[in-house]
Amino acid sequence: MAEATTSVVEKSAERAAPKKSLQLNEKLIGILMISPSVIAIAVFVYGFIAWTGWVSLSRWRGIVADLSYAGFENYINVFKSYRFQTDIRNTIVFTLFFLLGSLVIGLLLAMLVDSRVKGESFFRTVYLFPMALSFVVTGTAWQWLFSPGTPQEPHGLNQLFHMFGLHVYQNWSTTSYVWPGGGWRPDWLRIPVGIPVAMIPVIVAAIWQMSGFTMAMYLAGLRGIPEDLKEAARVDGASEWQIFRKITLPLLQPITLSAVIVLGHISLKIFDLIITQTGGGPGFATDVPGIYMYETTFKSNKYAEGAAVAIIMLLLVSVLIIPYLIYNMRSETER
Amino acid sequence: MRSKISILSIFLIFASILFIACGGQGGTPTASTGGTSQSPSPSPAASAQPTQSANQGSSAGENKLEIFSWWTNPGEADGLKALFEIFKKRRPGVEVINATVAGGAGTNAKAVLVTRMRGGDPPDSFQVHAGQELIGTWVVAGKMEPITDLFKQEGWDKVMPKTLLDQITYKGEIYSVPVNIHRSNMLWYNIEIFKKNNLQPPKTIDDFFKVAEKLKAKGITPLSVGGKDKFEVPHLFESVLLATFGPEDYPKLFKDPSMWENDPRLDKAIDTLNKMLDYANEDRASLSWADAAQRVIDGEAAMTIMGDWAEGYFINKGAKPNKDFGWAPAPGTSGSFLWLSDSFGLPKGAPHRENAIEWLKVCGSKEGQDAFNPKKGSIPARTDADKSKYDVYLRWSIDEFKRDKLVPSIVHGAAANEAYMTDYDNALNLFSANRDKEELKGMLLDAASELQSQ
Numbered sequence: 127m128a129e130a131t132t133s134v135v136e137k138s139a140e141r142a143a144p145k146k147s148l149q150l151n152e153k154l155i156g157i158l159m160i161s162p163s164v165i166a167i168a169v170f171v172y173g174f175i176a177w178t179g180w181v182s183l184s185r186w187r188g189i190v191a192d193l194s195y196a197g198f199e200n201y202i203n204v205f206k207s208y209r210f211q212t213d214i215r216n217t218i219v220f221t222l223f224f225l226l227g228s229l230v231i232g233l234l235l236a237m238l239v240d241s242r243v244k245g246e247s248f249f250r251t252v253y254l255f256p257m258a259l260s261f262v263v264t265g266t267a268w269q270w271l272f273s274p275g276t277p278q279e280p281h282g283l284n285q286l287f288h289m290f291g292l293h294v295y296q297n298w299s300t301t302s303y304v305w306p307g308g309g310w311r312p313d314w315l316r317i318p319v320g321i322p323v324a325m326i327p328v329i330v331a332a333i334w335q336m337s338g339f340t341m342a343m344y345l346a347g348l349r350g351i352p353e354d355l356k357e358a359a360r361v362d363g364a365s366e367w368q369i370f371r372k373i374t375l376p377l378l379q380p381i382t383l384s385a386v387i388v389l390g391h392i393s394l395k396i397f398d399l400i401i402t403q404t405g406g407g408p409g410f411a412t413d414v415p416g417i418y419m420y421e422t423t424f425k426s427n428k429y430a431e432g433a434a435v436a437i438i439m440l441l442l443v444s445v446l447i448i449p450y451l452i453y454n455m456r457s458e459t460e461r
Numbered sequence: 462m463r464s465k466i467s468i469l470s471i472f473l474i475f476a477s478i479l480f481i482a483c484g485g486q487g488g489t490p491t492a493s494t495g496g497t498s499q500s501p502s503p504s505p506a507a508s509a510q511p512t513q514s515a516n517q518g519s520s521a522g523e524n525k526l527e528i529f530s531w532w533t534n535p536g537e538a539d540g541l542k543a544l545f546e547i548f549k550k551r552r553p554g555v556e557v558i559n560a561t562v563a564g565g566a567g568t569n570a571k572a573v574l575v576t577r578m579r580g581g582d583p584p585d586s587f588q589v590h591a592g593q594e595l596i597g598t599w600v601v602a603g604k605m606e607p608i609t610d611l612f613k614q615e616g617w618d619k620v621m622p623k624t625l626l627d628q629i630t631y632k633g634e635i636y637s638v639p640v641n642i643h644r645s646n647m648l649w650y651n652i653e654i655f656k657k658n659n660l661q662p663p664k665t666i667d668d669f670f671k672v673a674e675k676l677k678a679k680g681i682t683p684l685s686v687g688g689k690d691k692f693e694v695p696h697l698f699e700s701v702l703l704a705t706f707g708p709e710d711y712p713k714l715f716k717d718p719s720m721w722e723n724d725p726r727l728d729k730a731i732d733t734l735n736k737m738l739d740y741a742n743e744d745r746a747s748l749s750w751a752d753a754a755q756r757v758i759d760g761e762a763a764m765t766i767m768g769d770w771a772e773g774y775f776i777n778k779g780a781k782p783n784k785d786f787g788w789a790p791a792p793g794t795s796g797s798f799l800w801l802s803d804s805f806g807l808p809k810g811a812p813h814r815e816n817a818i819e820w821l822k823v824c825g826s827k828e829g830q831d832a833f834n835p836k837k838g839s840i841p842a843r844t845d846a847d848k849s850k851y852d853v854y855l856r857w858s859i860d861e862f863k864r865d866k867l868v869p870s871i872v873h874g875a876a877a878n879e880a881y882m883t884d885y886d887n888a889l890n891l892f893s894a895n896r897d898k899e900e901l902k903g904m905l906l907d908a909a910s911e912l913q914s915q
Contacts, residue, residue: 300743301746409893410890
């Protein structure tokens with residue numbers, strides 16, 4: 127069928143103008159049109175990624191560039207450092223809870239908004255608003271909210287609890303306690319394994335900001351599920367919960383996947399939210415590779431080590447993105 | 462015909478991109494790492510390279526002076542303005558550009574400065590902490606001109622303390638003019654609380670723990686410490702190090718890295734810090750140094766150990782010296798002055814070198830320092846200050862500066878370079894959170910590998 131269409135085009139093209147030179151011309155123009163972007167991306171994105179990779183294999187520390195080859199020395203130093211191991215643990219904790227929270231809350235909100243209540247568009251807008259803020263604003267505001275004050279003079283959320291007579295006093299952002307306590311760690315790690323309690327305020331702020339995004343995606347998805355499927359299921363005697371589990375959720379799978387990819391890659395690179403909210407937290411309890419890279423490169427002037435951290439972050443993100451791209455391309459060719 | 466128009470439009474797009482890219486160059490100075498200004502400099506300051514780069518910064522020909530700093534807060538901004546006024550009197554007709562980058566402690570400014578210096582677009586002069594921060598970052602990279610001759614010519618080597626000059630000399634040359642001196646090892650206390658409890662400001666570390674015990678029993682936080690600015694606990698520890706090692710051996714810590722591994726006094730210092738933190742507030746991580754100081758004048762805490770910029774903060778809040786707040790050298794450090802200094806140097810390739818040198822002369826002059834320091838809340842690096850211009854605390858500090866033993870601050874760029882400072886700060890911030898003494902010792906030892914030989 128594809129061949130038939132092409133030959134029709136060809137025949138009409140033949141009638142319009144000489145065949146070969148027009149096609150060549152069009153191809154040439156097409157290439158020329160996109161070449162500025164291609165060149166810019168090739169140089170400023172891929173060229174500089176390659177340059178960063180090269181710097182990460184060098185010995186550059188200090189203002190004067192020292193590009194002598196140092197093998198994987200920087201990578202070894204980074205992996206051995208207390209700070210980087212904490213960063214990896216924190217990133218895993220943050221990604222897990224952020225993804226889970228955003229997806230669950232997004233889905234809940236989407237289902238609520240989808241039930242065609244009055245003022246649906248108002249609620250939709252309200253839930254979506256936090257996404258319009260920059261992470262810097264979110265981080266600063268939530269820092270104030272979670273700032274504990276003292277038990278005698280509470281601040282932020284604690285003040286709210288105090289006003290309502292609730293005897294709750296959280297001091298998560300000031301403690302480096304890792305749950306469960308005891309500081310257990312395997313021998314080959316330098317850091318206690320677990321959930322740093324100081325991450326909770328950061329996770330809450332991030333979920334607050336991005337659950338509107340997942341809500342919007344799920345809303346579109348829910349609206350895309352044909353009603354007759356559900357009607358047929360009801361006729362067959364399925365309960366609402368069964369309909370949800372067997373029809374709605376599976377059909378939302380591609381959306382969940384997209385949301386996971388987008389949110390996942392945000393959380394692997396996160397920097398501005400954390401640095402404004404906790405600055406890396408009490409004793410690295412909320413530190414992440416983005417902050418480590420920034421401080422190593424721009425405060426300590428250790429460019430080679432910073433480049434190594436950047437390449438590691440790139441690899442982490444590609445572990446997430448590349449399977450998704452492959453899956454996407456395969457399903458497109460299948461169609 | 463259509464394809465011809467398309468090709469033409471593509472060429473136009475290409476041409477306009479090239480035009481924009483190249484046209485922008487006129488505004489941004491390109492690499493001229495060795496170029497100096499046109500006229501031969503009357504100052505005997507050495508190593509003037511005679512090459513003149515044709516495409517130097519667009520401001521090169523005009524009569525300007527660009528000073529790069531992070532003095533944006535009131536007080537310091539006023540002091541800087543006062544210096545500009547003096548400069549303008551000496552060189553009327555020069556446009557003074559106040560290139561500041563906001564962001565406390567200059568982290569943003571320093572990042573911008575690195576970009577400019579590496580790109581060959583140095584300002585005429587920039588604010589930098591005198592000592593290893595300047596030397597370890599800029600001098601070893603070959604970006605600064607030595608100004609030892611200027612020191613001799615202006616007679617600064619006679620009015621500034623010799624220990625201070627020794628500690629900012631590298632391989633026999635001096636590279637910056639100290640404008641002010643702040644003191645790091647200071648204890649500030651609430652006079653009301655001390656009077657009510659019949660206490661005297663502690664002189665030794667043992668005194669400190671006796672006083673702290675009494676205060677803790679009364680339910681008053683003995684020591685108020687911050688943590689949000691990531692330098693408060695490192696700042697506290699350098700006073701503890703000074704108290705433990707003494708003014709003779711403390712500077713050796715930065716010349717002999719093996720001391721961090723072998724010296725038993727290090728363990729003693731870490732134990733002292735650990736014990737001190739037992740008497741400090743638990744919510745350190747959410748307080749800045751100013752919040753911690755505020756608790757002292759509010760009467761919620763009794764003492765805080767912070768540099769003497771805290772005095773400026775107290776005065777700003779309306780507290781009265783010797784009535785609401787008192788001061789003393791940090792326990793165990795009486796007789797030693799942990800100095801830090803803001804200074805200005807001469808970068809190689811300064812676009813207006815003559816003006817820059819005149820600026821340095823203003824910075825080092827009695828007139829300049831006495832105009833700047835009362836506003837900033839610091840004391841001059843010169844010992845011939847006009848004391849009538851300074852408040853009661855600064856007058857005391859000027860006297861101390863003349864007779865105490867001078868030792869360089871770690872946390873504020875005098876004793877060690879930036880890479881060491883970051884590692885040291887990280888080690889102590891981690892310790893403030895997890896109180897792991899072994900981890901602290903290990904990290905301090907790792908940090909010591911960043912110390913460069915001088």
